[in-house]
Amino acid sequence: MTSITVNPAAGRIGAEIGGVDISRPLDAETINAILKALDEWKVVIFRNQQLDHASQIAFGRQFGELTYGHPHHEPPKDAPEIYTIQHRRFEKQLGGDSTKKDRSYAYAGNNSWHTDLTPFINPPAGAILRAEELPAYGGDTQYTNLVAAYQGLSEPFKRFVDTLRADHRYGANWNGMPRPSVAGFDRRIQENPLISHHPVVRVHPRTGEKALYVNPIYTDHIVGVSPIESRLILGYLFDEIARPEYTVRFRWAPGTVIFWDNRATCHIPPRDIDHLDVARKLHRVTLVGEVPVGPDGLESERIEGPRLGSEPVFNTTFFKRPETVA
Structure with a gap:
């Protein structure tokens, strides 16, 4: 019999x-x-683990097929399934003309709540992240429970959002406000468009639970409504997603590994270390997912771009591996 223990970390998640x-x-x-x-619990954390790239990949494969590391970033040598997340990763490549805020946006690919890679028709089912280098303080990661966020809506509003579809894309700009622009990164996105229309409410394929399936990084607009209606609907849903009672905050330590369900969570990268001269380096493997299904039984619609899988999805030049940056 297995001897594992499961100890909840917060009331609704983790x-x-x-x-x-x-x-x-x-x-x-x-x-x-x-x-x-x-x-x-939607996200689980393992402490005091000793993993390298190979053992992290092997662990992930026990839960399904792994994706190529990332559609826009080159993986470490001999580990194509790994995506390395590193503080100030692109500072040298972007050069001195970019602001610290712009560089921060490029390192993480975003700076707000998000579900990973939702512009794909088959976004990841889950992800496993391990720490290699950590600052002495700061750099925590937060997660929120999208099932709980849906359950917290009123019954009339649930019935309304059950009927909606949303446009997901790289470079989304749901509120129409100016957004950070990084020339090299923006050009790559424009050359390789990824757009899918997903249900605003997704039915989990294993549990049957309904979860909100929008996020402020990748969701551009609600399909079939006016721009002002889209902004009002999304703004309200994003406020609900970020409610503290649906969240958990995990402190990283050497040997920490976090495994999350990408169908039912959003997470937010640290926003408290950009001004610090610290090292933070983590490695992620990602599980290939299925096409989302809404409460009406209809699948998502692919507008532009390939499926996510174990091979690179684009042929253009990657952003380089962190170890190639001096």
Whole structure:
């Protein structure tokens, strides 16, 4: 019998899993126990683990097929499934003319609540992130429960949003306000458009739960309504997603690994270390997902771009690996 423990970290989201060494192959019972905890708590954290690229990839593969590291960033050598997230990653490439705010936007790809890679027709099912280098303080990651956010809506509003579809794309600008512009990154996005129309409410394929499926980084507008109506609807939903009672904040430490359900959560990168001269380096593997389905039983619609899978999706030049940046 498995000896793992599951200890909730917050009222509606997040749990710490103990009693398991995830650097080793897991038996079916342990895998099922982890998935059960993930279904209930949406994001789980493992402490004091010893993983490298190979063992992180092996751990992830026990839960499904892995994607190529990232559609827009070159992976580490000999580990195409890895996406490395590094503080001030592109500072040298972007040069002295870009502001610190612009560079910050480029390192993370965003700076607000988001569900990973929703412009794809089949966004990731989940992701596993491990820490390699960490600052002495700051740099926490927060997650929010999109099922709880949906459940908190009034019944009439639930019935309304159940009927809606939203446009997801790189470079989304849901509120029409000026957004950071980084020439190289923006050009790559323009050359490789990714656009999908997803249900605003997604039905989870394992649990059957309904979850809000919009986020302020990738959702551009509600389909079929006026611009002002779209801004009002999305603004309200984004406020609901960010309500503190639906969130958990995890402090990173050496050996920390976080596994989240990308169908039912948003997360936000740290916004408290851009002014600090610190190192923060993490590595992610990502699980290939299925096409979302709404409460009406209809699937998402692909507007532009390829599916997400284990091979690179674009042929143009990547942003370079962090280790190539002096």
